Amino acid sequence: VVLKDGLRSQVSAALKEGRVTPTELCQRCLALIKSTKFLNAYITVAEETALKQAEESEERYKRGQPLGVLDGIPVAVKDNFNTAGIETTCASNMLRGYISPYNATVVQKLLDQGAVLLGKTNLDEFAMGSGSTDGVFGPVRNPWSYSRQYREKSVPKSHSEDKESDWVITGGSSGGSAAAVSSFTCFAALGSDTGGSTRNPAAHCGVVGLKPTYGLISRHGLIPLVNSMDVPGILTRCVDDAALVLGSLAGHDPKDSTTIQEDFKPFELPNLTDVSKLSIGIPKEYHAPGLSSEILALWSKAADLFKNAGAKVVEVSLPHTCYSIVCYHVLCTAEVASNMARFDGLEYGHRSAMKESTESMYAATRREGFNDVVRGRILSGNYFLLKQNYEKYFVKAQKVRRLIVNDFVKVFRSGVDILLTPTTLSDAAPYMEFIQEDNRTRSAQDDILTQAANMAGLPAINVPTVLSERGLPVGLQFIGHSFQEKQLLTVAKWFEKQVQFPVIQLEEVKGLDSGVFQHQKSASFS
Amino acid sequence: LAPWIPVVGLEIHAQISSNSKLFSGSQVQFAAPPNSLVSFFDASLPGTLPVLNRRCVEAAVMTGLALNCSINKKSLFDRKHYFYADLPAGYQITQQRVPIAVNGSLSYSLCIDNKMSQMVTKTVRIKQIQLEQDSGKSLHDDTRSQTLVDLNRAGVGLMEVVMEPDMCCGEEAAAAVRELQLILQTLGSSQAVMAEGQLRVDANVSVHHPGEPYGVRTEVKNINSIRFLAKAVDYEIQRQIEELENGGTILNETRAFDSKLGCTVPMRDKEGKQDYRFMPEPNLPPLILYDAKSLPANMNHQQVINIDWIHERLPDLPSVKREKLVEQYGILPEHSFTLLNEDGLAEFFESVVNQTQMKPKKVIGWILNDLLSYLKQHSLTVKESPVSSFLLADLLNLLEKKEISSTAAKRVLAELWKGEGKTPLEIVKEQKLELLQDQKELEQICQAVIDGQENEVIMMVPR
16 A cells, blocks of 8 residues: 555555555554654654554454544644644644643544544644744645655755755645645645635645535634634545545534534545536636736636536636735634633633733733734734724625625526636745745735635635646645535546646655555555 | 702623523532533633523523513624633623613512502613623632632623613612512522522612703622612712712712622722623524524424413513412502512412411411511521411411410410420410300409409499
């Protein structure tokens, strides 16, 4: 079994047939995590508990009673999901050392299916950012920085430059999860998506990143950024695997009052061959300022791909797209200001040594615990929520949000099944270049293509499409109707098959995967 | 000097009587060990979400219906932000935009001139009832310069009942709150015991001259009993009048009632206007209630609340109970007030009536004058009475059958009060309190008295 194999198609069978054991899978992944430590994708590696879970899974397979396809499968979880007994930090000093007493619903569901939790992945502090560069544990490095494909294309500026300085970012904020999946250290990872935080790093790291419909997957235990827009995100190496994980996570949760009441039925994706009944919408406003010519061309090529295969491809308009960033800024910061109010150092988390008064203790705790990005958003948010500003900003933004939602409603009602857009403006930037601009500027730039789907609560997915001229992944985004994940993923799977995105060629992975373990099939994957 | 019109409004927080809290499953219980009834949500652990408690909504609907409110079929939840040690999330979940019930009224009665015989009925408008979370408790330990926080109460469901400024003095405020308390206890939506913090009252007080606009109002807090409510309101009215007549001004401030000194004092940490930065609570969808008309056919009735269904099952409110008592037993209206005012007294009265031939109109005297004054003297509740309804009925039967005089009956009652387990008949026999019924015997006794007092008998009555 090679690490690049699809879960449902190959790994599951291999586990059932005993060609590979959960313990072997787990050990292999743990070893790979160690050898790719420089990526800084993981904040916490839960080696002991993971091996124990793998052992228990193995017992079940021996008895012929696996819990399901996810039994024994190594997974990783973004460090803003609560995991009982394992540190949950949100990459912030505020929660350094915080051991949650409960599991997020999605984590519990994975564990109940027998998945093996390898560890918690790195992110921008409290999920605020589009680079995974602003957490207290340092930035995450895009595995593609070390790929043969990128190395071949990059021209070192001088001989003294080593591979340390020209690495590229993962995108964010779920960069750790994206890097973990991209570098084969796990088969699937959970991220979160509020403005694009799963799709953006998925695009930059060349993996599938699914943002489900708001209300489909429980947020109980996901430390919130914007309650009305957050969703747990799913990162995998192929669309089939995303559907599989979705099936194990979706559905009503009595602990989350914003989840749908109706039953959710997990589905297998059909192998679509005939796209003639499909109507693909191309929103013209997504030709955003700053969109690289390379991606623009790719987008066009993809549209042609659908057209040539018989699908109906139409240009559509989402006229309020240009307002979504400003609208998002108001609503996001307002909810952030509110959600962060609980971090006062009293009940849990960091508490300052300042003791002069309760107020001074609060102030010092929050200054010490939060980075500039978080504090900036809290200040903005509180400003917008002031009585004298509420109507002008918050209520106005909610009204604009309604307009943005209506844009999508109109387009979908006119017969369009799926929207096709770019996911990012360009391929991954080098870290040194990325940090030239501040977090707020970067977020405003990078969120433009992904943000509106969060406003409207719609499902959206990044499918890795092609390598850029620099040898880095570029993905395209599909946006679907509310709760129509099956249709969305079916189309995404068809597209994935058409484009045949190349496998990353990483030295570290190659070494581990060839001839080391007994039960595997033929080794190479280049 | 021009007359002053005092204006009094009330904000009342009633703790909902439920097993668990408004948004979490932890238990509601008075005086439990500190921080023993705190769920992850109550402690504001990151990632936890509120889940609405059905029973709390039902309690609020019942209360709204009993107060003649319109129940909003769609109401919303909001966050009210401020930092305080007993508010773990940094905000309280409340209903600021659209509360669950609005535009009701409460009728209450007052005695004119302190005479029970002249009662007048007044009405106060209920502006709204909203559901909200209670906060925890902070205990300030000044000796060690620390504050101890107990979150047991954090998240308990409250109904905030807002009474419009239709009242004019302490007595009215007290009577209105008393009636509300009785209603809540009858409904069971709140136990409303002020001493246990289940009913908290803040008073808004202002004064103005007739024809002029309302004056600046102050808010009075820290009122721990109905008696103190009347005192606090009256004191504040007086204070404002004196202040204004001396050329001063009234500040729009919050004041605390000091029960020891009997006055109101400014509360230091409430100075300055707070901006609560209200925001919709994004984790709770709008609360939708149904009635018989709007209830969809295929809806699982476990999942919804039907206002009409609750309305049909409301118990008799105190005002209705009083009317029934007056009608059924022929007692006076003011009697019915006293009966309902004392927990268990109405039931006691009815129980005695059922066990005796004495007319209710006569029984009531024994209940309100004799029994009740004994209970008050010894600070006992009706439940704690050593004289049971059975014993009292027994006694009253003896009286009714003319086996004893009413004077004798009072002596027997005094003896019964000792709770030594003797029956009325036994006491009568012991103390030789039987009434003589034999005519001849009575004549003999009288004759003997007359014969023995020849000097005092100054006139012979012709036969």
